[in-house]
Amino acid sequence: MEKIMAQQPGLELHTVEEQFSCFQFVGSVDNGFPVVKFHFNGSLALAVYPHDYLFQYRDNIWCVGFMSGEMQSKDGKDITLLGDLVLSNKLVLYDLENQTIGWVDYNCSSHITVKDEMSGATYAVGAHDIGSSSKLVSLRISAVLLLLVGVLYTFML
Helix, strand or coil: CHHHHCCCCCCCCEEECCCEEEEECCCCHHHHCCCEEEEEHHHEEEEECHHHHEEEEECCEEEECCEEEEEECCCCCEEEECCCCCCCCEEEEEECCCCEEEEEECCCCCEEEEECCCCCCEEEEEHHHCCCCCHHHHHHHHHHHHHHHHHHHHHHC
8 A cells, every 4th residue: 555655745645434545635546546557466467446445425525445464374464455436447356266366457338249069049148237136036936936836825715
């Protein structure tokens, strides 16, 4: 954080909501702060732009999106949590079998093409189609609830 804040030596940090380090800044954060690169095993790097690690709390008040995990690795190094701010505008792949994660920069306002391995059908999926309650899941839940109501009604007669 010291290297990031060195770009703007006059900034005064203050804590907001007992957890965020924030400061007053007027102008474009992308022009005023550096790109941060995280380096991982295998020469893998993740470039994080200022608009991805800083978030606007109020008019001209910006906060740092990195948070301490309040944990340490096996070798005693502090763990930093990189959340949704850092992974915005990236396609992320979670390989549970091999316990790895991968990503690629992507304009998330556009769509991706997904292929159904079983049927071979392809679908264009946009960000507006993805959510915690997709239309297909909602339809399935509605069908199950309707079936349950029908069964209960039959037993009550």
